[in-house]
Amino acid sequence: MDHNEKYSEELNVAVRVVHMACALCQKVQKSLLSTTFDDDVKSKDDDSLVTVADWSVQATVSWILSDAFGSENVSIVAEEDVQTLSKSDSAGLLGKVISTVNECLAEASKYGLKNPEEALGPLEVLEAISRCNSSGGPLGRHWVLDPVDGTLGFVRGGQYAVALALIDNGEVVMGVLGCPNYHVKRDRLSNQKQNHIASDISMHSSDVLEVGCVMYTRKGTGEAWVQPLVYGDRKFEWPNFAKQIHVSSIDDAALATFCEPVERANSNHSYTAGLACSVGLRNKPLRVYSMVKYAAIAQGDAEIFMKFARAGYKEKIWDHAAGVLLVQEAGGVVTDAGGRSLDFSRGIYLEGLDRGIVVCSGVKLHEKLIGAVYASWDSSNL
Numbered sequence: 039m040d041h042n043e044k045y046s047e048e049l050n051v052a053v054r055v056v057h058m059a060c061a062l063c064q065k066v067q068k069s070l071l072s073t074t075f076d077d078d079v080k081s082k083d084d085d086s087l088v089t090v091a092d093w094s095v096q097a098t099v100s101w102i103l104s105d106a107f108g109s110e111n112v113s114i115v116a117e118e119d120v121q122t123l124s125k126s127d128s129a130g131l132l133g134k135v136i137s138t139v140n141e142c143l144a145e146a147s148k149y150g151l152k153n154p155e156e157a158l159g160p161l162e163v164l165e166a167i168s169r170c171n172s173s174g175g176p177l178g179r180h181w182v183l184d185p186v187d188g189t190l191g192f193v194r195g196g197q198y199a200v201a202l203a204l205i206d207n208g209e210v211v212m213g214v215l216g217c218p219n220y221h222v223k224r225d226r227l228s229n230q231k232q233n234h235i236a237s238d239i240s241m242h243s244s245d246v247l248e249v250g251c252v253m254y255t256r257k258g259t260g261e262a263w264v265q266p267l268v269y270g271d272r273k274f275e276w277p278n279f280a281k282q283i284h285v286s287s288i289d290d291a292a293l294a295t296f297c298e299p300v301e302r303a304n305s306n307h308s309y310t311a312g313l314a315c316s317v318g319l320r321n322k323p324l325r326v327y328s329m330v331k332y333a334a335i336a337q338g339d340a341e342i343f344m345k346f347a348r349a350g351y352k353e354k355i356w357d358h359a360a361g362v363l364l365v366q367e368a369g370g371v372v373t374d375a376g377g378r379s380l381d382f383s384r385g386i387y388l389e390g391l392d393r394g395i396v397v398c399s400g401v402k403l404h405e406k407l408i409g410a411v412y413a414s415w416d417s418s419n420l
């Protein structure tokens with residue numbers, strides 16, 4: 039099987055369900071931002087947030103993947119569990135999740151997927167969420183899902199992402215990243231490779247001004263694609279309207295821009311400021327919630343993404359899998375701070391990660407940054 043066919047059925051379902059999940063998130067985010075009640079947002083044991091959207095997306099993706107490939111064949115590693123949702127004071131929350139999931143699944147046929155014959159009940163929704171409890175590993179196929187990445191951005195009305203990837207024998211082979219608040223890059227060259235119907239170009243060019251997109255790729259294709267979200271009653275079409283994306287060609291540090299997490303708790307801002315200075319970056323950092331940082335690098339909106347979490351924090355595979363492959367297939371480089379590639383084969387964590395993550399549009403910037411980490415580490419107090 040050549041790479042044009044490999045994982046194409048998985049990609050077909052994944053792109054469609056991520057589009058569905060983006061629509062779900064947009065609705066929930068809109069309603070969250072328009073009320074003052076915060077019943078739909080809960081704190082987890084580690085004080086991080088989880089919302090109706092996180093559980094609802096996880097249930098929806100789980101149901102669709104199981105329906106498409108058979109629940110006995112599908113192993114899913116995902117962020118959320120049903121702990122908070124099953125508590126006795128969470129009945130209202132569970133009710134909202136059930137109705138959100140059913141509203142979303144009722145639209146499945148619009149996206150070319152199968153609707154459930156009947157609305158799911160509480161047990162089925164809880165089962166769909168808790169079925170995603172695989173811990174991955176080096177053998178076989180595992181789907182990796184972050185239903186809402188950047189939950190903080192989501193509740194604050196900012197950037198967030200729906201991230202779905204497929205790992206096969208320890209390697210990320212497919213990545214799909216839905217970015218409901220992120221624009222498709224507008225200044226596209228007209229001669230680039232596009233998957234659209236010629237007669238629909240005018241419709242297409244007005245669509246790209248709308249916010250929201252889904253990016254996707256398969257390993258080894260050397261191609262990464264972006265597709266705008268579908269609005270209103272327009273029929274979902276895929277792969278029509280997809281456009282190829284590429285990393286930035288800027289390799290001069292003085293012209294490059296770096297991204298990093300918004301929250302200081304998630305990455306050491308003063309350490310990255312020092313690195314930026316030592317390699318000659320001049321632009322101020324672009325602080326963006328979620329894996330949209332990977333999306334920005336993949337489509338050439340920025341050149342560098344660095345994340346240096348506090349010592350002892352273990353990065354999870356669902357926070358990176360889809361984004362890493364997108365950047366790589368769009369032409370970029372992703373390693374840990376020691377210059378080694380990330381290891382997705384060892385369970386839910388990126389075990390063995392050396393200090394931090396360094397993502398660049400090209401080898402030249404990457405070598406400079408890794409060199410700067412090497413030179414500065416002893417004197418930093420991370």
Ligand SMILES: Nc1ncnc2c1ncn2[C@@H]1O[C@H](COP(=O)(O)OS(=O)(=O)O)[C@@H](OP(=O)(O)O)[C@H]1O
Pocket residue numbers: 086117184186187188189190191298299300301302303304305326327328329345347348351354357
């Ligand atoms: N302490 C700490 N250190 C490092 N990373 C952490 C930490 N706590 C959480 N997380 C994970 O970071 C995910 C969000 O990362 P971001 O890069 O988007 O950070 S930020 O929201 O812009 O600040 C976020 O993903 P979501 O939970 O899906 O939002 C977390 O998995």
Ligand SMILES: [Mg+2]
Pocket residue numbers: 086087117189
């Ligand atoms: Mg979370």
Ligand SMILES: [Mg+2]
Pocket residue numbers: 184186187188356357
């Ligand atoms: Mg996350």
Ligand SMILES: [Mg+2]
Pocket residue numbers: 092117184185186187188189
């Ligand atoms: Mg999440």
